[in-house]
Amino acid sequence: NAGVTQTPKFRVLKTGQSMTLLCAQDMNHEYMYWYRQDPGMGLRLIHYSVGEGTTAKGEVPDGYNVSRLKKQNFLLGLESAAPSQTSVYFCASSYSGPIYNEQFFGPGTRLTVL
Amino acid sequence: DAKTTQPPSMDCAEGRAANLPCNHSTISGNEYVYWYRQIHSQGPQYIIHGLKNNETNEMASLIITEDRKSSTLILPHATLRDTAVYYCIVRMNTGFQKLVFGTGTRLLVSP
Numbered sequence: 753n754a755g756v757t758q759t760p761k762f763r764v765l766k767t768g769q770s771m772t773l774l775c776a777q778d779m780n781h782e783y784m785y786w787y788r789q790d791p792g793m794g795l796r797l798i799h800y801s802v803g804e805g806t807t808a809k810g811e812v813p814d815g816y817n818v819s820r821l822k823k824q825n826f827l828l829g830l831e832s833a834a835p836s837q838t839s840v841y842f843c844a845s846s847y848s849g850p851i852y853n854e855q856f857f858g859p860g861t862r863l864t865v866l
Numbered sequence: 867d868a869k870t871t872q873p874p875s876m877d878c879a880e881g882r883a884a885n886l887p888c889n890h891s892t893i894s895g896n897e898y899v900y901w902y903r904q905i906h907s908q909g910p911q912y913i914i915h916g917l918k919n920n921e922t923n924e925m926a927s928l929i930i931t932e933d934r935k936s937s938t939l940i941l942p943h944a945t946l947r948d949t950a951v952y953y954c955i956v957r958m959n960t961g962f963q964k965l966v967f968g969t970g971t972r973l974l975v976s977p
Binding site: 756785792793794795796797800810811840842844854855856857858859860 | 907908909910911912915953964965966967968969970
């Protein structure tokens with residue numbers, strides 16, 4: 753199993769450009785998450801999904817949109833990139849159910865907005 | 867979710883035990899203590915979790931005080947590959963709940 757994969761690994765954008773980050777998991781997890789991590793800080797939740805076709809806002813959703821058209825994929829979109837969105841983006845997934853299960857994280861996407 | 871307090875950094879000699887403390891004095895009765903770590907530039911990795919009993923797995927041991935206001939993560943024989951940022955997180959164990967990452971403890975294991 754590949755676990756959680758993220759595409760691309762690195763990207764440089766100019767202010768105002770758009771892009772989509774792709775997260776894929778092959779563990780049949782219901783829950784998926786997008787986090788961002790700024791230098792010297794912990795991860796902050798952007799958006800999450802508790803199942804195919806559903807999405808919800810996290811702590812820092814402004815400037816981002818997400819879609820979960822397929823269970824195994826969770827897409828994060830930046831419609832008009834800003835320098836403040838320069839960060840490392842991590843995707844994660846976990847099982848659902850009444851008892852919490854650990855989150856499995858992808859390797860991250862390092863995004864620079866000039 | 868309860869807030870946690872961790873020292874910003876710790877050092878440990880290779881082969882020795884690394885004891886990472888975490889204070890969670892406002893933890894409620896149904897909240898668990900979780901530990902994740904993040905090796906440089908990688909995604910966080912789950913280590914262990916517990917409610918009130920001490921827990922051990924192949925990676926580490928978790929010691930929770932009787933009043934549950936603090937805990938210690940123990941890496942029994944630290945290696946250079948254990949150099950990472952360690953996050954202590956408190957959360958309930960049911961339903962959907964986000965992980966609240968603080969700034970963690972940066973552990974440096976030296977030869």
